[in-house]
Amino acid sequence: xxxxxxxxxxxxxxxxxxxxxxxxxxxxxxxxxxxxxxxxxxxxxxxxxxxxxxxxxxxxxxxxxxxxxxxxxxxxxxxxxxxxxxxxxxxxxxxxxxxxxxxxxxxxxxxxxxxxxxxxxxxxxxxxxxxxxxxxxxxxxxxxxxxxxxxxxxxxxxxxxxxxxxxxxxxxxxxxxxxxxxxxxxxxxxxxxxxxxxxxxxxxxxxxxxxxxxxxxxxxxxxxxxxxxxxxxxxxxxxxxxxxxxxxxxxxxxxxxxxxxxxxxxxxxxxxxxxxx
Amino acid sequence: xxxxxxxxxxxxxxxxxxxxxxxxxxxxxxxxxxxxxxxxxxxxxxxxxxxxxxxxxxxxxxxxxxxxxxxxxxxxxxxxxxxxxxxxxxxxxxxxxxxxxxxxxxxxxxxxxxxxxxxxxxxxxxxxxxxxxxxxxxxxxxxxxxxxxxxxxxxxxxxxxxxxxxxxxxxxxxxxxxxxxxxxxxxxxxxxxxxxxxxxxxxxxxxxxxxxxxxxxxxxxxxxxxxxxxxxxxxxxxxxxxxx
Numbered sequence: 354x355x356x357x358x359x360x361x362x363x364x365x366x367x368x369x370x371x372x373x374x375x376x377x378x379x380x381x382x383x384x385x386x387x388x389x390x391x392x393x394x395x396x397x398x399x400x401x402x403x404x405x406x407x408x409x410x411x412x413x414x415x416x417x418x419x420x421x422x423x424x425x426x427x428x429x430x431x432x433x434x435x436x437x438x439x440x441x442x443x444x445x446x447x448x449x450x451x452x453x454x455x456x457x458x459x460x461x462x463x464x465x466x467x468x469x470x471x472x473x474x475x476x477x478x479x480x481x482x483x484x485x486x487x488x489x490x491x492x493x494x495x496x497x498x499x500x501x502x503x504x505x506x507x508x509x510x511x512x513x514x515x516x517x518x519x520x521x522x523x524x525x526x527x528x529x530x531x532x533x534x535x536x537x538x539x540x541x542x543x544x545x546x547x548x549x550x551x552x553x554x555x556x557x558x559x560x561x562x563x564x565x566x567x568x569x570x571x572x573x574x575x576x577x578x579x580x581x582x583x584x585x586x587x588x589x590x591x592x593x594x595x596x597x598x599x600x601x602x603x604x605x606x607x608x609x610x611x612x613x614x615x616x617x618x619x620x621x622x623x624x625x626x627x628x629x630x
Numbered sequence: 631x632x633x634x635x636x637x638x639x640x641x642x643x644x645x646x647x648x649x650x651x652x653x654x655x656x657x658x659x660x661x662x663x664x665x666x667x668x669x670x671x672x673x674x675x676x677x678x679x680x681x682x683x684x685x686x687x688x689x690x691x692x693x694x695x696x697x698x699x700x701x702x703x704x705x706x707x708x709x710x711x712x713x714x715x716x717x718x719x720x721x722x723x724x725x726x727x728x729x730x731x732x733x734x735x736x737x738x739x740x741x742x743x744x745x746x747x748x749x750x751x752x753x754x755x756x757x758x759x760x761x762x763x764x765x766x767x768x769x770x771x772x773x774x775x776x777x778x779x780x781x782x783x784x785x786x787x788x789x790x791x792x793x794x795x796x797x798x799x800x801x802x803x804x805x806x807x808x809x810x811x812x813x814x815x816x817x818x819x820x821x822x823x824x825x826x827x828x829x830x831x832x833x834x835x836x837x838x839x840x841x842x843x844x845x846x847x848x849x850x851x852x853x854x855x856x857x858x859x860x861x862x863x864x865x866x867x868x869x870x871x872x873x874x
Binding site (some may be wrong): 507 | 762763766767769770771779781782783786804806807808809810811812813814815870
């Protein structure tokens with residue numbers, strides 16, 4: 354066996370081994386960095402094998418195939434035919450072909466197996482957040498937010514008590530002049546003293562809508578510049594977002610803390626295939 | 631020999647002249663160093679009104695507190711040359727003493743209220759906590775690097791020249807279109823933490839990789855990596871392809 358042939362076969366085997374390793378790492382949910390390293394190794398070894406084959410095993414070019422002169426004698430033609438049927442030409446490459454096949458099968462497994470990652474179905478979970486009636490409003494340190502701590506024109510990122518850092522429960526709480534509020538569906542009643550809270554997750558692509566222009570009462574999304582008009586219920590004014598930010602119904606408890614009256618007025622974040630209207 | 635009364639009568643014009651001269655002197659001095667009231671009426675009252683309640687050209691000052699007045703004057707955002715000029719950071723028009731005198735004068739206007747000038751000590755600040763608060767509250771507009779960024783109608787300013795006091799003043803006052811961040815969002819120790827973190831990222835940024843790419847962010851960094859990687863792949867492809 355030629356040296357380059359052995360090297361190419363080794364490359365194919367490395368590819369197969371890396372692919373199998375990747376499958377094991379994937380099934381065991383361990384480090385995604387190792388998944389990347391192993392995938393890179395598998396593809397690099399696969400490619401290296403073909404580079405070696407091209408350089409070392411294929412006849413060096415440029416190849417010029419002159420037309421056969423007419424009238425070659427039968428003996429010569431027979432000799433050529435016989436050389437094509439010589440068994441060792443094929444068997445010499447059998448090991449290499451087997452190694453390439455192993456690598457291909459292992460790589461195919463790598464491609465097919467992660468289909469598992471598409472599940473399970475999210476069901477109804479996208480329509481709900483941790484907010485429930487009676488949950489107190491807390492800030493990012495978990496401290497309860499009092500209504501008198503939120504001055505006119507100020508902004509606080511808030512979470513439901515016990516769910517600090519919740520991705521779908523995060524909301525922006527602002528205080529505006531109560532008589533400027535024109536919230537739809539009688540929702541002025543759940544914005545006590547001009548304290549109004551909306552989901553912080555953009556309805557376009559899910560970025561945090563953390564930019565607030567206090568004088569214009571507009572919330573901005575930093576990713577694609579969607580602008581939401583706070584005073585009319587965070588309806589989108591410009592940009593790619595098509596739905597209003599869902600509002601969090603609030604009331605001021607007797608001890609001055611802010612309490613949710615229920616979940617958001619709609620599903621938070623980007624639209625999805627079976628989103629309730 | 632004239633009598634005492636006559637002598638006194640003769641002396642009167644002289645005394646009057648001296649008194650008049652003495653009386654004139656402070657007036658002449660006041661022209662070179664005008665009082666805070668004179669500066670206010672000359673530079674501020676055109677837009678904000680002599681009583682600080684605001685006019686059609688500008689908003690009232692009465693609710694801004696000493697912190698708000700200090701922020702606008704010490705960052706040179708005020709006074710404007712014309713009422714239509716953009717409110718941006720400039721070299722301060724007045725010296726620190728004049729600014730202090732102006733703040734004290736404006737604070738005496740009837741109905742003036744609002745936050746006092748904060749005393750910020752960043753020496754004891756928790757920079758890591760400041761980073762958490764900065765990313766939650768500030769980074770959306772002022773960018774992860776403190777270099778500012780575009781909003782819908784204007785832009786959030788860079789923070790690299792802001793002093794710790796000015797940063798905390800902006801947090802508690804919410805100048806211009808910026809919302810204020812009250813105790814529920816950033817409490818008093820948190821304010822110093824944010825100021826310390828802002829100074830760290832704008833004055834001593836930890837730029838791994840050596841070249842910060844002007845802190846433009848991950849998109850240009852990715853683009854540079856892509857083009858550098860493409861070149862590398864091109865060279866590699868040429869090396870592989872020179873078989874024939």
